[in-house]
Amino acid sequence: MPATPGGTGLILEEATLFDLSRPGRKGASLPAVSTSFNVSKHLPADLLNTDGPNLPELSEPEVNRHFVRLSTWNYNKDAGFFPLGSCTMKYNPKVNEWSARLPGFAASHPYQPLETVQGNLELLYNLEKFLGEVGGMECVTLWPNAGAHGELTGIQIMRSYHLAKGNARKSIIIPDSAHGTNPASTALCGYSVIQVKSNEKGHLDPEAVAKVMTEDVAGIMVTNPSTLGLFETHLPEVAEIVHAKGGLVYCDGANLNALMGVAKLGHCGADIMHYNLHKTFSTPHGGGGPGAGPVGVKKHLEPFLPVPRVVKDGDNYTITEDCPQSVGRVRAFFGNFGVLVRAYTYIRELGADGLKLATQMAVLNSNYILAKLKDDYQPAQKERPLHECILTDKKQQEFGVKTLDIAKRLMDYGFHPPTVYFPLIVPGAMMIEPTETESKEACDQFITAMKEIARECEATPEKVKSAPHRTFRRRLDEAKAVKEPKLIWKK
Amino acid sequence: MRYIPHTSDDIREMLADIGTARVEDLFSTIPEKLQVKEPLNLPKALSEPELMAELTRLAAKNTNATTTASFLGAGAYNHYSPTLVNTLIQRSELLTPYTPYQAEIAQGTLQIIFEFQTMVANLLGFDLANASMYDGSTAMAEAALMAMRITKRKGIVVAHTAHPEYRAVLDNIITPPGAKIQLAAFASTGLMDLDQLKSQVNNTTAAVIVQSPNFFGGIESISKIADIAHAVGALCIVVVTDPTSLGLLKSPGAQGADIAVAEGQSFGLGLQFGGPNLGLFATKNEFLRMMPGRLVGETTDAEGRRGYALAFATREQHIRREKATSNICTNQALCATAATIYMATIGKQGLQQVATLSLERAVQLRKRLGKIKSISFPFSAPTYNEFVVRLPIAAADAVHKLTSKNILGGVALSRWYANQPNDLLVCTTELTQPGHIDDLGRALEEIL
Structure with a gap:
């Protein structure tokens, strides 16, 4: 077994689709149009695009080769270690892809009569229950499309709850360690953000919260475990402070992979939380989506959940939209249903013990990597981390090397870099989340590469600073992409 | 557990390196009283064969469009998806990477997005398109928010013939930030009542939103609607729920729209009970910095070779936080990839043929x-x-x-349009079998 997987190989260049297009080529096989059919008899001339749609023209083998070549330029989870902190890049089970493609699911239409989609509704109803159980929440909606959409839905629920009491309130408290989506989602709901500083350990500070919590504040938005990979020990105390002034507690479940079967956010004082099915529940990231961001709430917030609601009636499943206090509809149809099928498949395979074991091994891997690298890189966490560990470039700065350089150099060794420069409160952060699906050997290879890079930072810093050297492309000029914007292909 | 490689030896060795005795010790930072004592109450774990049997059982409880005549549309369309699309998107290299923040090792995803932006912009008739929104409904709401930012106005006039669930999402997303929404009525043609629209818009109107073809199927006069919007300084937003229509029809951009959004599900994604699907979003160059969503630009690498990177990220939440143009982070990248492969495969002639066949079947159905x-x-x-x-x-x-006759005959409009109790919305695509058209005709003759 090699010490690290970074190798070399032939990579094929490929032009754009538009360079490859030749007039008259066809890539699809379609039924014939009747020779007697004349479009202009049925549509007025002024509505028609007489030039035809502006799409390229290629044969199927060319299209296939094009995308196969392009695909080989991507690092991907299936090919290697992908320790992106906060992103939970775990293995995406192949049986999930199989189940989502069963024609009964994949070819069902959202407006079919309900008696013809009982399988879908049963799956949705049960998935709500499963997620509720994992998070300690009594009611769940599955419709938000992604984590940020779940946040928006959650904050809308908070707003509707306060409006029902007569006053939407003005602002929401968010710690300085939060993901950027938290303040962005809050602002979209018309709330201002009160940022509170984390304490010296990176924890939520009850005193800081107490100082700003008033009856003008709708609630608090907290990530637990925090973006520092630490359990927010003071969350119940903070929840009490917020609840005492009539506020609600929102928990961002981005890091739920650290808690399954170990702790429940609903027991920590959270009134609302969201789940990231594309993180914790193994659905593929797809180069940036699709995800799913279900939202769980405590019973007293159920009336505010989005419509439709899936209801069980004896042995039958139905839906209702008769929810007068609901925040309304967050999306057409039934959410990212195909993603929900994958998550359901995953939960059914793992069961309670499997989910708990996943959490335990995720935390074991992160602690193991920290233990092995803590002498080479300055750790940022001042207590035992959960599913992710954070190292910094403090030691390497002395040689003029920074986090970004280390990240790029990791590529040469065959690894995807960790999340870098996040959380914002840790200067030069490298946030490493190995997940449970990586073996000890895979962790060891990553550790070897990190140690080797630490040595290089001292001995040959220029080599690190000019990395990557072995990738398909070297560092890209991101400033040029903005200064001379070329956002679509032109002749 | 097949997805977890750790042996008991591995665990013992790793714990020794960590300097602790038990896995449970790793959770010592969680206060004892917050730790769960009981196992999660979930159904028992299943082996793969058991799992496949269970999922097969659930899927088999549904009727689906591969085995049943279907005339359902209304925002989700049963179009043909070339085999190539589903084959390619199952490649690990496309299925399992993250958002392409590390450009050097994500050039495949980045070039695909660049090609996606190009084809979407070209089809919708604009200078730019983003790298996807969640779906058509949320894209429409994002377009309204963008118009509110551009015009610094709060009034949104939306066609009553826009998809009812899209309008519901519009309410949900733009009401909290303070928008005032008005419905634009439809005339006896089934198209927007332009005289009434003129009386509804004024100097507080940020945008007029029109869907075309609209929810009743009617093709709107976009240029006239755009003129009415522009006369009061408002923008014209066009929504397309079935973009195969662009195989025949003039693009929204060519007809004077300022922003176009579309549901990309028709481009190879299949029905999937309505999701995941894909929001397409295109606009003019002048609105670039007001636009929501991810963008990829062409650039060069350190050796001067063509390459791609994320661009204009300063509009986005991870940089701008509460001042971002949108809160969107995870989008629908794999769906955008599928749509890119679809558009490349179906090509210029193919899309025209898909549209012509869909129209031809509709003409046949209307005749029957x-x-x-x-x-x-x-x-x-x-x-x-x-x-x-x-x-x-x-x-x-x-x-x-x-x-009960095993025909999915259409969508009753009464659930959204109470005073149209007897109206049925029917839809055809290139997959509509001529025999099924006759089946529907005969079944209706028996029923009515």
């Missing part, structure tokens, strides 16, 4: 149903592949009766 005396067609506007049929009985009852 027109033979039934008790059926009428309430709207006179030209249509693409969807139209409204007025029955002599409640459409919801007819749907129910057709279902």
Whole structure:
């Protein structure tokens, strides 16, 4: 077994689709149009695009080769270690892809009569229950499309709850360690953000919260475990402070992979939380989506959940939209249903013990990597981390090397870099989340590469600073992409 | 557990390196009283064969469009997806990477997004398109928010003939930030009532939103609507729920729209009970910095070679936080990849043929149903592949009766348009079998 997987190989260049297009080529096989059919008899001339749609023209083998070549330029989870902190890049089970493609699911239409989609509704109803159980929440909606959409839905629920009491309130408290989506989602709901500083350990500070919590504040938005990979020990105390002034507690479940079967956010004082099915529940990231961001709430917030609601009636499943206090509809149809099928498949395979074991091994891997690298890189966490560990470039700065350089150099060794420069409160952060699906050997290879890079930072810093050297492309000029914007292909 | 490689030896060695005795010790930072004592109450774990049997059982409880005649549309369309699309998107290299923040090792995803932006912009008739929104409904709401930012106004006038669930999402997303929404009525043609629209817009109107083909199937006069919006300094937003229509119809951009959004599901994604699907979003260069969503730009690498990177990220939440143009982070990248492969495969001639076939089947269906005396067609506007049929009985009852004859006969409009109880929305695509058209005709003759 090699010490690290970074190798070399032939990579094929490929032009754009538009360079490859030749007039008259066809890539699809379609039924014939009747020779007697004349479009202009049925549509007025002024509505028609007489030039035809502006799409390229290629044969199927060319299209296939094009995308196969392009695909080989991507690092991907299936090919290697992908320790992106906060992103939970775990293995995406192949049986999930199989189940989502069963024609009964994949070819069902959202407006079919309900008696013809009982399988879908049963799956949705049960998935709500499963997620509720994992998070300690009594009611769940599955419709938000992604984590940020779940946040928006959650904050809308908070707003509707306060409006029902007569006053939407003005602002929401968010710690300085939060993901950027938290303040962005809050602002979209018309709330201002009160940022509170984390304490010296990176924890939520009850005193800081107490100082700003008033009856003008709708609630608090907290990530637990925090973006520092630490359990927010003071969350119940903070929840009490917020609840005492009539506020609600929102928990961002981005890091739920650290808690399954170990702790429940609903027991920590959270009134609302969201789940990231594309993180914790193994659905593929797809180069940036699709995800799913279900939202769980405590019973007293159920009336505010989005419509439709899936209801069980004896042995039958139905839906209702008769929810007068609901925040309304967050999306057409039934959410990212195909993603929900994958998550359901995953939960059914793992069961309670499997989910708990996943959490335990995720935390074991992160602690193991920290233990092995803590002498080479300055750790940022001042207590035992959960599913992710954070190292910094403090030691390497002395040689003029920074986090970004280390990240790029990791590529040469065959690894995807960790999340870098996040959380914002840790200067030069490298946030490493190995997940449970990586073996000890895979962790060891990553550790070897990190140690080797630490040595290089001292001995040959220029080599690190000019990395990557072995990738398909070297560092890209991101400033040029903005200064001379070329956002679509032109002749 | 097959997804977890750790042996008991591995665990012991790793714990030794960590300097702790038990896995449970790793959770010592969680206060004892917050730790869960009981196992999660979930159904027992399943082996793969058991799992496959369970999922097969659930899927088999559904009726689906591969085995049943279906005339359902209304925002989700049963179009053909070339085998190549589903084959390629299952490649690990496309299925399992993250958002392409590390450009050097994500050039495949980045070039695909660049090609996606190009084709979407070209089809919708604009300078730019983003790298996807969640779906058509949320894209429409994002377009409204963008118009509010551009015009610094709060009024949104939306066609009553825009998809009812899109309008519901519009309410949900733009009401909290303070928008005032008005409905623009439709005339007897089934198209937007332009005289009434003129009286509704004024110097507080940020945008007029029109769907075309609209929810009743009618093709709107976008240029006239755009003129009315522009006359009061408002923007014109066009929504397209079935973009195969662009195989025949003029693009929204060519007709004077300022922003176009579309549901990309028709481009190879299949029905999937309505998701995941894909929001397409295109606009003019001048609005670049006001636009939501991810963008990829062409650039060069350190050796001067062509390459791609994320661009204009300073609009986005991870940089701008509460001042971002949108909160969107995870989008629909794999769906955008599928749509890119679809557009490349179907090509110029193919999309024209898909559109022509969808129209031809609709013409055949209208002709067949027109033979039934008790059926009428309430709207006179030209249509693409969807139209409204007025029955002599409640459409919801007819749907129910057709279902018992194993025909998914259409969507009853009464759930959204209470004073159109007998109206049924029907849809055809290139997959509509001529025999099924006759089956529907005969079934309706029996029922009515």
